[in-house]
Amino acid sequence: MTINPEPAIQNPMIDLRSDTVTRPPEGMRRAMYEAEVGDDVFGEDPTANRLQETVATLLGKEAALFVPSGMMGNQLGLKVHTQPGDEVIVERTCHIFNYESGAPGVLSGVVLNVLDGEGGILTVEQVRGAVRAGYYWESPSRLLCLENTLNKAGGIIYPLDRLQALAAEARAHNLRLHLDGARLWNATAATGIPEKDYAALFDTVMVCLSKGLGAPIGSVLTGSKDLITSAHRYRKMLGGGMRQVGILAAAGLYALEHHRPHLAEDHAKARRLAERIAELPAFSIDLATVETNIVMFDVAEGGAMPVLEALKAEGVAMVPFGPATIRATTHRDVSMDDIESALAVMHRLFAKTIVA
Ligand SMILES: *Cc1c(COP(=O)(O)O)cnc(C)c1O
Numbered sequence: 390m391t392i393n394p395e396p397a398i399q400n401p402m403i404d405l406r407s408d409t410v411t412r413p414p415e416g417m418r419r420a421m422y423e424a425e426v427g428d429d430v431f432g433e434d435p436t437a438n439r440l441q442e443t444v445a446t447l448l449g450k451e452a453a454l455f456v457p458s459g460m461m462g463n464q465l466g467l468k469v470h471t472q473p474g475d476e477v478i479v480e481r482t483c484h485i486f487n488y489e490s491g492a493p494g495v496l497s498g499v500v501l502n503v504l505d506g507e508g509g510i511l512t513v514e515q516v517r518g519a520v521r522a523g524y525y526w527e528s529p530s531r532l533l534c535l536e537n538t539l540n541k542a543g544g545i546i547y548p549l550d551r552l553q554a555l556a557a558e559a560r561a562h563n564l565r566l567h568l569d570g571a572r573l574w575n576a577t578a579a580t581g582i583p584e585k586d587y588a589a590l591f592d593t594v595m596v597c598l599s600k601g602l603g604a605p606i607g608s609v610l611t612g613s614k615d616l617i618t619s620a621h622r623y624r625k626m627l628g629g630g631m632r633q634v635g636i637l638a639a640a641g642l643y644a645l646e647h648h649r650p651h652l653a654e655d656h657a658k659a660r661r662l663a664e665r666i667a668e669l670p671a672f673s674i675d676l677a678t679v680e681t682n683i684v685m686f687d688v689a690e691g692g693a694m695p696v697l698e699a700l701k702a703e704g705v706a707m708v709p710f711g712p713a714t715i716r717a718t719t720h721r722d723v724s725m726d727d728i729e730s731a732l733a734v735m736h737r738l739f740a741k742t743i744v745a
Contacts, residue, residue: 408720424639436635449585452617462595462610466567473498475531482541509542544683556590575681578652602644655682658719671739
């Protein structure tokens with residue numbers, strides 16, 4: 390069988406905007422082409438079932454559900470744990486609060502109790518202080534949602550001992566726990582701590598296949614059989630019942646087998662990028678925060694936009710993350726050579742900028 394390879398150069402940009410910009414390589418497309426499929430609304434798609442079993446096993450959970458996006462996985466996580474009027478404790482920089490279109494209020498009718506962590510990380514005392522006493526005029530605290538790695542905080546890994554302490558505190562107050570593990574794979578690649586050791590602390594865990602793993606579409610929500618049965622019903626209610634979805638699940642399985650073992654390479658690229666950005670006086674960067682595949686740095690003068698525009702004109706794309714903050718994310722479609730090219734551009738453009 391031959392598959393037409395995609396055109397060699399679709400986009401000459403060195404695209405560091407996100408790890409979601411990857412395109413499926415030929416082997417993945419072949420796996421999608423060859424996937425055995427069936428109608429998943431009838432539960433008859435063998436490839437989707439295999440993906441769900443594979444991810445459930447990896448995360449040490451009873452069951453798993455394939456969903457089209459990480460956001461749907463998170464929102465189903467909120468939905469299965471809460472009743473309208475309940476309160477969900479989150480950290481201010483989290484994806485659920487910042488980038489999910491207000492869905493917790495609309496889809497689950499919950500109130501978010503937003504805490505200010507340090508670098509996205511909460512303390513036990515903060516969670517203890519946020520739990521409602523139980524008066525009837527309060528919204529009852531029901532769920533604690535955490536994120537690992539922390540996206541907006543720069544790809545930082547939530548330390549396992551802190552997660553354990555937070556989970557113990559949450560359990561002491563009968564809270565449920567949901568993990569937004571969009572990049573949990575990166576935490577494991579960096580620390581060597583198996584995904585299931587993180588997942589064991591949570592009732593539900595969402596993981597993305599479409600970030601650093603490089604699948605075109607798809608995330609997975611994992612949990613107990615009962616919780617996933619409930620999530621399955623709500624997925625259908627949201628219009629997320631899919632038919633021959635094994636075409637997509639095959640990409641996820643391919644990503645887990647062939648791409649997951651290489652995530653540490655993305656971290657090495659991010660480290661190289663960060664270390665040479667640190668040499669430029671036009672920027673400030675805290676190298677200690679570069680733990681995985683995300684690099685955040687501040688522009689000393691003039692804000693992020695002029696820098697981003699100058700870089701874009703030279704074929705390097707990054708994104709603003711605040712008025713004077715820039716985020717660059719490494720992934721499997723940028724090589725170490727691309728990183729060196731991007732750094733050459735940055736050093737040429739910004740080496741002479743003197744901090745005022
Ligand atoms: C990307 C991301 C999501 C949501 O994923 P989508 O598939 O884009 O909906 C959720 N949480 C975090 C931390 C993410 O980075």
